Each structure stands twice: as structure tokens, then as C-alpha cells.
Amino acid sequence: MATGGNSLPSPSCADDKKRRVCYYYDPGIAHIKFSDDHVMVPARVAMAHSLVGVYGMLGDMSRLRTRPATEAEIRRFHSPEYVDLLRDLTPESYFNDAALRQKAEDDHGIGGKDDCPAFDRLWKYCRGYAGGSLAAARALVDGASDIAINWSGGMHHASACKATGFCYVNDIVLAINELLGTFRRVIYVDIDAHHGDGVQNAFLDSNRVMTLSFHRYGKITPHKNFFPGSGAINEIGAGAGEHYSVNVPLDAGVRADAMEVFQPEAIVLQCGADSLSGDRLGGMELSVRGHAECVGFLRGFNLPLLLVGGGGYTINHVASTWCYETAVAVGKERELPDDIEIPSHGYELMYKNQGDKLHYQKSTATAARKRSSSAEVTKGKVLEHLSQIERAPSVQFQERRGGNNAAGVELYYDRPPSLEDDEPAQRLHRLCFPGLTKRIKLRWCLVEVRKCKRKWDQLQR
DSSP: OBOOOBOOOOTTSSSOOOOBEEEEOOGGGGGOOSOTTOSOOTHHHHHHHHHHHHTTOGGGSEEEOOOOOOHHHHTTTSOHHHHHHHHHOOHHHHHHOHHHHHHHHHHHOOOSSSSSOOOTTHHHHHHHHHHHHHHHHHHHHTTSOSEEEETTOOOOSOOSSOOBTTBSSOHHHHHHHHHHTTOSOEEEEEOSSSOOHHHHHHTTTOSSEEEEEEEOOSEEETTEESTTOOOOTTOOOOGGGTTOEEEEESOOSOHHHHHHHHOOSEEEEEOOGGGBBTOTTTOBOBOHHHHHHHHHHHHTTOSOEEEEOOOOOSHHHHHHHHHHHHHHHHTOGGGSOTTOBOOOSSOGGGGGGGTTBSSOOOOHHHHTOOOOTTHHHHHHHHHHHHHTSOSSOOOOOOOOSSOTTTTTOOSOOOOOGGGSOOOHHHHHHHHHOGGGOTTOOHHHHHHHHHHTHHHHHHHHO
16 A cells, blocks of 8 residues: 555635545556447546646555455345356357357346447456445545545446446445445435436435436437436435435536535545536536536535546546546645646547647537526425435434454555555665565554665665
8 A cells, every 4th residue: 555645625625624535546447448449448547547646646645456346245236146147257158158148138238339248357347446446435434534536436327237338336336335334324426427327226215325416317319318318306216215316407506405404424426527528428518627626515525525437438538537636635636727738647649639738628519508497497396305305314323244354354455566656665665674565554664764764875875
């Protein structure tokens, strides 16, 4: 683990408090490919990570690499039959076994090439991003961090037994369930262009989780709705969870009202970047800075905050946005002004079509669109739903079934040093004590630095 995590006060927030930020990144994400021409490109996370590094933010966070989610952890939400399929499915078995192929396509939504294909290392990919969100949630539960980031997560469409919308394992549901072991109420906010149907449905009858989704909704042709077709304003939950599902077709400005009424103890924010102007699929018009305002807004409540990725299919725009939102999390957004250029870092050619700027300009056609005249009507309906909610609902609260150690869960484990630059203190510790590199923590390193001044002087020469 590379340590840091003492962020600056953020100018985006109403308070002047620092935040301890942890950040999950798995270098293997750069090598995952759905197919040659698929719009979902997991390497966008590697691009965002490179920008975060080149702008000097890695030292402001605890950089974590967790073990992948276990099969048992994924089964906590997903059905055994579906998990068995995900674990065993390969491109070869999919194409060579007709019965398996039919089962994958008809029962579990996996197949073809446009939505959720059976690609190489599918199970590894699912375990990786799910493990990141689980570890991030545990960092908040343990009090180790105030904000936890996993840009590879955010797969909000997957249901318990079916893949859809490029999502196979619903890491958000797994993470929220982890948070509910400690926090009485969790609010889930989704600013992806697409409705977070998988998360909403998972907590449809719960009054401990409020789902608040801002998304595009309606027909894109006379006979076709914008995917997934759900998220109407009258979808408000069921049973004990009635009025705890809040859907806002386009932003109607009700975020603060939801926070005041529900009074959550933790926040999960899905930062899907397909709501940005110029996205290949989203068709919405947010700027990088506008998208990040939601991060700053929720950061200001000073509650445990989990940030995950999600959609986003113009990958340079995605990387720019998640980099800037990382800056908001650590309180360094003022160091990334509107005119800042993309420096040389290995991916710089990907940003030519946005003028080599982090904050690209919206296209004229998109910017010219007018906000829907029904926005105020939508806001009124949403506020009416919120008025039906009992403030800070009384809920049955179960203690955690055991700490992370009892469950055999490790937040951190070693990685090869070549994958990412170490902090200077860690690097010195590794050079001085090559046999003691496992589970290095910064406080240990600083103690060792004091003992190794002579060696440090030798290294400097």
C-alpha cells in the first residue's frame, strides 16, 4: 500500500475540512477487452489513473490494491447458477457448446458482441472491480478513510441472475450491503445517463437505502426507449421501501432535499460519465466541471463517501472527468483550471480531439439544446415523494457478522513495485530492508527512515 490520503480542504465544499482519501486501482484493467469494436473500453480507467498520476495526486491518497472479490462474496447478491456460469464461461466454451451458449444468452444475458459478450478473462474482470468496491466500502466502515474511490466499479445494471448494459456483477449492491453492516442508512446517488435499475431493484423494498437517480429517460425513436427504459418519476419503491426510490429524468435540483429528509450515514455516488457532452451513447450535455459539482456537493456533507465509475464511452472525456473528480475528492481542483493542458504521460495522443485540454469544450449542437420545460414539474413531483418519507426512519439494525479479519478479508496486499511508483519513504524502506516489504505502511517507513539516515545519504550521492 502506498500511503498518503491527507487531502486538502476543497473549495467545492461548504466546509474547510480535509478528507482522508483512499484510491483503488488495478493495473490489469488496462488489458481487459470486451471485443475489438465494443463501446465499453475498461482501459479508460487506466487513462484516468495516468492523468491522476501526472497531475501529482497519487501522493494525496492511500493507494490500495485489494485481492479480487471471492466467489462467496459475489454470491451474497448474485444467484449460484449465474455465478457458476460467470466463473466457468470462456469464449471457447461459449462458441463450442451450443447448450451452454443458449443458457448464457436466454437465461443470463451473456452473448453476442454488442451488450455483454463472453470475453477472455471475464471472471477475473468481474472479481477485480467488485473486489475494489468491496474494499473501498470496508475502508469507510473501518474508519480508515473518509472518501474511497474505485473508478473501475459502478456496474449498476446487473441483476442477481442476469448481465445487462455491459454490467455482469453489481459491485454497487455488494458495496452497499457491506456498508449496511455498520451504517443504518445509505443513500445511493447515480448521475449516469442511464437509469441505475439494478441497484434500485435490489433495494426496492428497503427503507435503509434511498436510491436517487438523475438520468435520461424517454423515447429515442418512435418505437424505442432510451436504455434501460426504466426510471420514470412514478417508480417510487415498494412495501417498506415505498418513496425510497427517487427518479429524476434530467436534473431537477432535489439533491439537498433528499439528504435532509433521509439523513443518511453514508453515501455512494455512481459517477457514470456518459452524461457528459459528446458521449457516444449518452446524448446529454454535462461539462467536466458540471459533472464534478455533484462530487463536491456530496463531499460537503462530511459523511463517508464511496465514489465509483460507471458508463462513459468517449474514453478521453471519461478519463478527464474522473481525473478532475479525483482532484475534487482530494481538494485540489483549483490546481486544474479550465485552461490546463494535458501533459505528456503516455496517453496524450488520445486527447487531441479535445484540444489537449483537460476541460474540453462542449459541441455547439449539444450546448444549444434547451433544458426541458417540464423540469419544475418534475421537481415538484419528486419533492412530493420525499415528503412522504418518515424523517430518519426507524429501522432494525443488525450488528456486523464479524470484522474483516474474522472473515478472512484483507484490505491491502503487496504488488510488484514496478506497477506503480512508491512513496519515497516506502522506496527507501524497500532498499534498506528488502526482506520486509510485505504490508508496508507509512508509519513503519518513517520509523525506519530515522534509523537509515546514513543509507539515505549514500543513496543520494
